[in-house]
Amino acid sequence: MLFDIIRGNMDFGEVVAYILAMVAIIFLVLPFHEWAHAFTAYKLGDRSVKYRGRLSFNPLAHIDVMGSIFLLCFGFGWAKPVPVDSRNFKNEKVGMAVTAVMGPVANLLAALAGGLILYGCLTFLPVSFVYNEVFRYVFIFLNFYIQVNVYLAVFNLIPIPPLDGSKIMFLFLPNKAVNFFYQYENYIMIALFALLWTGYLSTPLMYISNFVLDGIDYIAKLPFLWAF
Numbered sequence: 001m002l003f004d005i006i007r008g009n010m011d012f013g014e015v016v017a018y019i020l021a022m023v024a025i026i027f028l029v030l031p032f033h034e035w036a037h038a039f040t041a042y043k044l045g046d047r048s049v050k051y052r053g054r055l056s057f058n059p060l061a062h063i064d065v066m067g068s069i070f071l072l073c074f075g076f077g078w079a080k081p082v083p084v085d086s087r088n089f090k091n092e093k094v095g096m097a098v099t100a101v102m103g104p105v106a107n108l109l110a111a112l113a114g115g116l117i118l119y120g121c122l123t124f125l126p127v128s129f130v131y132n133e134v135f136r137y138v139f140i141f142l143n144f145y146i147q148v149n150v151y152l153a154v155f156n157l158i159p160i161p162p163l164d165g166s167k168i169m170f171l172f173l174p175n176k177a178v179n180f181f182y183q184y185e186n187y188i189m190i191a192l193f194a195l196l197w198t199g200y201l202s203t204p205l206m207y208i209s210n211f212v213l214d215g216i217d218y219i220a221k222l223p224f225l226w227a228f
Contacts, residue, residue, distance in 0.1 A: 013137045019072070021144035026068045027059045029110045029149060030079040034062040036106035037082040040099045046088040054082045075148055076155055076196070081162065093171045100167035104153040108216065111149035115220025118142045123227040147209075150216060154209045158201075160192050161185040 010018065038054040053061050062079045071077025089095025118139070129135055159169035161181045170178045181188065195201045
């Protein structure tokens with residue numbers, strides 16, 4: 001996205017809409033994502049997340065500065081991971097998998113909320129306002145917001161440590177294999193960023209993200225079908 005701005009592919013209003021969408025995600029959705037991890041872990045028996053102050057919607061408890069900068073510049077980023085003690089779960093692997101999946105679920109719910117707001121505006125606002133230049137940027141803002149949330153959900157479900165998808169994958173792997181991944185987690189993360197930077201992951205991620213976007217769009221539109 002940063003390169004689109006530099007190349008002049010976006011006008012001033014679109015840049016502002018994009019920045020506002022990213023700010024909304026950084027201060028509202030990323031904390032919601034991490035809270036979903038913490039709340040799920042807490043309900044499954046890990047009380048340590050409460051003592052670490054992660055059962056909170058306060059952005060300051062969750063925001064990672066570098067992750068926020070990456071989100072603004074490149075459209076993907078991260079917050080401070082919630083430290084979870086899996087020994088407090090009845091079943092460590094199942095508990096970690098369920099806790100992990102709730103983060104991407106939070107992003108999908110946030111995207112769905114954006115879709116409902118979008119179709120609500122199209123349904124109930126006066127036609128003169130909907131076709132106004134101002135609403136065009138509101139529409140762009142909501143589209144950026146929805147798309148980035150879906151992309152973050154799909155990205156986090158990649159079964160590569162330390163992403164959430166790896167905890168789901170570990171549910172089906174023997175402990176020896178899980179320990180191997182944890183041992184080389186930092187190197188795997190570097191390789192992941194290299195794949196992202198070179199664009200090798202772009203095509204499959206965009207294909208899956210577009211499929212999920214179509215699903216979110218369909219569900220968000222259902223309550224307003226009578227108007228279309």
